[in-house]
Amino acid sequence: MGVIGGNSHLNHLAYDCVIFGFSDGKLKILILEYFDTGLFALPGGFIRIDEDLDEAVKRGLSERTGLKDIYLEQFYTFGAARRNQTGEMAAILKANRSDLSKLGWILERMVSVGYYALINAEEVEPQPDSLSDSCKWYDIEDLPKLIQDHEEIVNKGLSVLQDNLDKKLQGVNLLPEKFTMNQLQKVYEAILGEKLHRGAFQRKMLGLGNLERHEKKFSGAAHKAPFLYSFKH
Amino acid sequence: MGVIGGNSHLNHLAYDCVIFGFSDGKLKILILEYFDTGLFALPGGFIRIDEDLDEAVKRGLSERTGLKDIYLEQFYTFGAARRNQTGEMAAILKANRSDLSKLGWILERMVSVGYYALINAEEVEPQPDSLSDSCKWYDIEDLPKLIQDHEEIVNKGLSVLQDNLDKKLQGVNLLPEKFTMNQLQKVYEAILGEKLHRGAFQRKMLGLGNLERHEKKFSGAAHKAPFLYSFKH
DNA sequence: CCAAAAGTGTTTTAGCTACACCCATGA
DNA sequence: TCATGGGTGTAGCTAAAACACTTTTGG
Known part of the structure; x- marks a missing residue:
């Protein structure tokens, strides 16, 4: 198992989350910026060995936003063999002087389950995590360059949200x-x-x-x- | 890594596939029956450490059906913590006198990516795998009881297929x-x-x-x- | 010539678009 | 009283459903 802060997680499996919010008449998503690297990424995390996948995502989102009962939808699982073999995560860990003997598993091949969340942006003060500098809203039309395949994840998530819009009246979750x-x-x-x-x-x-x-x-x-x-x- | 036949696979990650076919005017799916257990399951498999998720599924389906270029669609990832802690897989391995020191990882917690496939049932002579007795078509209205959460996987797969039917003219893949x-x-x-x-x-x-x-x-x-x-x- | 199923023309319906009108509100 | 945006009525359009008529086929 991979170990973060004493907890054991499933290796080779992660989630990434496209957190949609709405303010100033624009659709936005939450993006993390990592310390000293200028690298931007979606908020994501790992699944504890005895934890439901959905629970893991809720836990991660709650840490990032402080909200319980977030509207969540799983939309796709990204499994290309080399999707995270881009060197960017290595740079992030290096900039943080992380202990690779403990965190090295993060650099291995990672399959990631994509979720999107809909939240009321006004209610939230987004919190960066221990590796990241900032966690800010970015206009969906004006995102920074993202690491790995995160841009593809955003696009797919938005596209599924658009498809689901009619069936589920999801818009209300953003208000x-x-x-x-x-x-x-x-x-x-x-x-x-x-x-x-x-x-x-x-x-x-x-x-x-x-x-x-x-x-x-x-x-x-x-x-x-x-x-x-x-x-x- | 888990090892099957000398190849290494991602632990804790699998795929299951709902293979749809059409014959006698009925919609059918392929179901495996395991040796000496009376247990029925969807065909599934594991992902090699350096293999794209999609490739792994194609490889598995090609082994089961002999077909290349199968129409495939990923529809959901099933991640409940105890979804495969039902004892059924243990019974299957035991009935096959499998070496648990090598195959024990199969019994651990498993997240599974659900795919559906559409094939022309007439072109195919389905092949059981090394653990299974038979691989047969079952009417979707008249399935045997399936192990673990495989019934839920079938239902979700069918429901996504129904939703996609209009957008993609998928029906032709069954003919x-x-x-x-x-x-x-x-x-x-x-x-x-x-x-x-x-x-x-x-x-x-x-x-x-x-x-x-x-x-x-x-x-x-x-x-x-x-x-x-x-x-x- | 008949029954059965295929192809297609016509009518009906429903949902959506566009336009327009009137209303409430605060300056 | 005026400009602005909100609620709703109505006419027109388009796509789909329902119906029906005609054609082709083999018995």
Whole structure:
């Protein structure tokens, strides 16, 4: 088993997570920057020997965001033989003067299970881990160069999210408990990367039958106050 | 590393494959029966240390079916901590008097990547492996009880196949090179588990624009001879 | 000539788009 | 009263479903 901080993990298996958030009308994801290397990566982690895969991911996300009950979806498993043989992880460990006799297993061939998470970016103060300098939101349209195949992981995750958008009304997970129809539409537009028609969008969402209408929101702006909605559980 | 026949494999990682075929108007899958145990399972296997995940699955399927270029789709990774701690694999190894000092790693916690394959059942004489008695087609509606979580794997695989059916015209992979529209419709009905409207189905398939029409097929039956179609590559 | 199944034309329906109108709000 | 954005009604379009008519085949 690989050992991190005294815990044993499955060798050769990892997860990487595309954590989507929404702010300033843009779709963003959380990216780690490693100390002294200028290398950027998705948050990821390893699976303890007696831990469910899903639990491992929840644990990792909770450490990174402080949130419980995150909306999570597994989307693909990346298993190319040399996908992490790029030297980047070695550089990261070296910059941290890590003990390779204990952490060397991280450099071996690694199959990674891709997950995406949807969170309300406003509620979170992202936390870097012990190897990383910062953990920040990046606009999905303007990501830094990522290590290994992480760009492919992001693209695949976004593409699956887009496909799932219709079936599952996932957009609500990126917003506060109560939100206006306009906010929801902005989320959909950001995910799909295209403008949607206002009237049609409103009718379609209400037609799904799982939105509940609440009081109006008086924003102080000079126009009719919109209703607030929440998702029916 | 785990060792089978002198080759080294990734520990704690496996794949299981739902191999769909179509015959007698029914959707079927390939199921192995293990020697002297009455235990049934999906065909699966392990990943060599330097082998792409996809390659490992192709290799395994080719051993089981003799086919190259099988249509394959990865659909989910099953990672519950105790999913294979059911004692069934131990019974199988014991019935085969296997050397546990070499094969014991198979009994440890195993994360499994689920794939489905679509093949033309008529072209194949399925081959059991060294541990299994038989490898036979079973009607998807009438499967034997399977070991571990293999029933869940089948259900998830079928459900993803159903979802993908529209986007990818996958049905053709279950048929010979040339087929009639009625055969194709029967495949769709078997996968979706519902009757489809003949006229609408024909129009929809032709409307996709990737079917090519060939000569008519004279079956000897007392009705109009249908055209044969093939898939445009 | 008949029954059965195939191909295709026509009608009906449903969902979505686009446009437009009116309403509420705060400046 | 005006500009702005929100809710909703309506007309038009398009794709799919349902129906039906015609054709081909072998008995």
